[in-house]
Amino acid sequence: MTAGLPPEEDPGPPPGNPAGPPPGDRLPGVIGHDAQWRRLDPKMLLVHPVQEAVRFLPAIAAVFVTGRTSERSPLWDLAILGLVVAFGMSRWFTTRYRIWGGQIELRKGLFNRSLLTTPADRIRTVDVTAPLWHRAVGLARVEIGTAGGGMLADRIILDALAAPVAQRLRSELLHRSTAGRVEPVDPLGSVGPVDPADSADSADSADSVDSVEPAGASSPAGRAATSSTAEPELLLAQLDRAWIRYAPLTSSGLVSAAAIWGFSAQFAGDLTSTINDAFGRVAALGAGLAVLVGLIAAAGAVSLLAVTAYVLSFWDYRLTRHPGGTLHVRRGLLTVRATSLDEARVRGVEVGEPLGLRLAGASRLTAMTTGLGRGAADQGSAWLTPPAPRAVVLATALAVVGDRPALTGALHPHGPAARRRRFVRAIVPAVVTAGGVLWADRLVDLPTGLLVAGCLPLLAAPWLAADRYAALGHLLTPAHVVARGGSLGRRRDVLAREGVIGVVVRESFFQRCAGLATLTVTTAAGRQGYRIVDVPCPRAEDLAGLLLPAEVTAAFRA
Amino acid sequence: MDEEPGADVQGPHSRLRDPAWQVCPRARWLWAIQGGLWAAVLVAGQVGWWFLDRRGPRDPHLVVALISGVLIVAYLVVMPRWRFRVHRWEVSATAVYTQSGWLSRERRIAPISRIQTVDLTRGPAAQALRLATVRVTTASAAGPLVIEGLDQHDAVALVESLTAVAAAERGDAT
Known part of the structure; x- marks a missing residue:
């Protein structure tokens, strides 16, 4: 135990250093x-x-x-x-x-x-x-x-x-x-040669340089960068103004509306009387009409906010590929964001199809990249496309990962047990909610609106369960592992198999009763772990073996 | 390895076996102590209720105390033994493989070439029982492999061998 940790104190002064200089x-x-x-x-x-x-x-x-x-x-x-x-x-x-x-x-x-x-x-x-x-x-x-x-x-x-x-x-x-590192790519050309210590110190940002600058100041620098790199860049996607129509279908409008509501609620003391006046006039039209007018007004406000957010963050969006092996995203109206992703660090893509976009035939694309940290996906540094028509998103994704079956191929379904579990998990909470509301109604007289609201989930639950099961699936292609799931926030994750770090097979008590397991594929990119939910247990173990190098798992086979 | 898309499902089902080695039998005491702390919180709540509720009838107190007492004893008797049967680990030449849990079960495999750090921790209870916990992290933030309740000498030896192998691998393991 020369190099180890002597379990109990105390090793005393190290040998050869008996005097113990400071x-x-x-x-x-x-x-x-x-x-x-x-x-x-x-x-x-x-x-x-x-x-x-x-x-x-x-x-x-x-x-x-x-x-x-x-x-x-x-x-x-x-x-x-x-x-x-x-x-x-x-x-x-x-x-x-x-x-x-x-x-x-x-x-x-x-x-x-x-x-x-x-x-x-x-x-x-x-x-x-x-x-x-x-x-x-x-x-x-x-x-x-x-x-x-x-x-x-x-x-x-x-x-x-x-x-x-x-x-x-x-x-x-x-x-x-x-010592054995490649110099980081410097997409904006704004920083001179970096000394190795500094470049590694900011290794995270060097892997994917993400610069935020005011619109006016950025353009000369950007132009200088493009003109200095004489080689042509390849345009992969570019904003079409018609895409702005997808903005109200995302949750971004709701989020900003909630934020504005919360913020203004603190200062709107004198506004309340005006609002009350308006409410009074609308309520005079009768309850049904009042609700209708309220909903339309709210939808209008939320849509306006969503469109504003879309324009602010995606104006002038361009995705280009540089010959040096980087993807370059430029977007934004007031604040121009220029993000460069080193393609050697891109481990795959996430195709997001939240319910609203899916109904309109649209989706959006995010890159899985290492070195950005976990929160980067939320902050938008890894966005490859804004909400856009599905065909555009698929073409872009294909240009990035180059694996058509992984992006469009049919997925393996997870079978009847997973289907039952979707229904149980959707219907049981809805039944509990409805039962609770009805029971409370017997004790104290609840308003009719609350009763209806309490029972609505019961109507939506079967549809939600069926839709969630329809999305559930996975696929293994030679280069990628694909997982899909979700209804309101459906996502198809396409992860390069060489980016797989490890596997986790987790069976909860109820999953074990149903013979199912959740396989999490861990990676250093994007969300750090991608889940294949409720796959039959033998299949999960099979996949675990296929995803890791054969010599790793051969020893653990039954 | 079956490389044909769509055909990988038809491959021969090869189940994973359990990891080869059990943790130290004293780990049952560690889990019992950890469970006992939770039980102590529960008991403290009931003692507080007993003294705060001076006026009310004593029957509800006794019923709740009886039920929670039975549950606590059952938990403290069953959980550590059950965990001891489930918690297993193995290190092959190429990978670390752990299994943990009791009602739910989790198995993790990480190739040794992907190891980033190997940590050894010993809480107060673990020190008293001469046990240690080894955490193996990879470049993914999705969670480390944790081997709880190893004999401290085994744990030190494990940390030494894993760090030696991990240091020999090249690249940044992402």
């Missing part, structure tokens, strides 16, 4: 040449108690207040303050790290002890930050991110090192991980 003063050696565990900078003993004290300030205040009013001795307060300070200082004694044998190891924790390790090759980002307290004593905080990204638990945080040590650590780690 650890922060020694720079970490070149990676792979130094097996010693290092502590954080001892100046941290000044910073952390202050930080902990600030964090526990409310509790400390409460202690002091109650201490004053009751007859307790002030020693009690001091003891608690001492505990807080000791807790802050304990971190220095319990945290050690080393960079050795091509990996970074971090041990920490007093009650919750943990050992974090990551190979140095997997490092994507190294952030060095210096908050106020740290700067005052010349410290810096180092945060090491791997491609798994996002989650705090996965990040190795060294809080804190002496500022020069932190800088040197950063450059050493990044130099190592960028």
Whole structure:
């Protein structure tokens, strides 16, 4: 156990370092040449108690207040303050790290002890930050991110090192991980040659540069970029103004309406009288007509908002492919967004067909790409097309993934058990809701409108279940795995099989009763995991075997 | 591997077998302690109700206490044993394979070449029982592979071997 974690404390000073010079003063050696565990900078003993004290300030205040009013001795307060300070200082004694044998190891924790390790090759980002307290004593905080990204638990945080040590650590780690890296593509041509450390530091944004700029300022830069790259770019799709008619069919109008409603509700005090007047006049027409007028007005307002949102975000939309292997999206009216996606990082596409668009024969296209992070799909950085006619979207998708069967081919249905489950899951909640409303009506007299609203889901449920089952399906093509599901938000996910990282077969209690399982294909791109819902269990296990390399799963076959 | 679109369904059904190794038997105590904490919250709620509701009849208290007592005992007796039968793990030369759960069951496979980080954590209860939890993360944020309730020495050995193999792989594993 030379390299491991001795389960019980305490390893003592590392061999060969008996005098124990202040650890922060020694720079970490070149990676792979130094097996010693290092502590954080001892100046941290000044910073952390202050930080902990600030964090526990409310509790400390409460202690002091109650201490004053009751007859307790002030020693009690001091003891608690001492505990807080000791807790802050304990971190220095319990945290050690080393960079050795091509990996970074971090041990920490007093009650919750943990050992974090990551190979140095997997490092994507190294952030060095210096908050106020740290700067005052010349410290810096180092945060090491791997491609798994996002989650705090996965990040190795060294809080804190002496500022020069932190800088040197950063450059050493990044130099190592960028040694075999291709220079990031620079689609706007606005930044000069980048030094490797910086480029890897912003690796996420370099993988898919996403720049937001005011409309006026952007055009010269954009033009300069296009003229400097003499090679022709290939136009894949371009906004047709007729597409704006699809805007009211998406939920974007509803979302903005809700936001505006919530915002204005706080300021609309003096408006209420006017609105009440209007309501009074409409109500005079009779209940049926009033509801009709209200619905039409609401639909009109929501549509207007949706059209505005569509124009603002998709005006002048162009999707082009550059010979260097990047997809380039430009769109926006007031704020022009230019997003470049490195095609080497695109792992597939999502064809979204929410109910409204589907009824109008339209859909929209999103790219699955690594390095954007999980929220990127919601923020629109990965959008390839706006809501557009299905034929346009399919042609664009075909140009991106080049696998026609995956995009248009018939899918394998999931069978009668999955169909039953769709109906049970749609009808049972509807029955419970309707039953609850009817039961409540016997206790207290409910308005008729509420009774009708409570029973409406019961009418919609069978249709919803049938539609959801019709969407359910999956397909394996030589290059892609395809999953489709959903009714209101139907989506066809086309994921490259080479982008599959792992599989999860999950059977809930009720799924096990029905012999079904949900197969989640995990990937580093897009939503990070794509689900094939309620597939018969043997088929899920089969798929798990087919999706991973044969030599991986051969050992686990029954 | 069957590559024909549409034909992959007809391939011979090859079920996955369970992972080969069970976790440490002491893990049953770990799950019992974790379940006991939930039970303690439930009991505390009822004790609070007993003292707040001074006027009312005692019968409802006794009925609820009886029912929850039976459920808690059943839960604490059944759940750890059931989990111990389900929770299994295996590391082959090329992949990590875990199975967990009790009422619902989850199996995860990740190729070793895709491993990003290997973490070992030990909470207070786990330390008292000389157990440890190993988390293996990949480049996907869809969730790590977690092996709970390993003997701490086995866990350290596992972390060492996995990190050694993962460090030997090239590329960024996305």
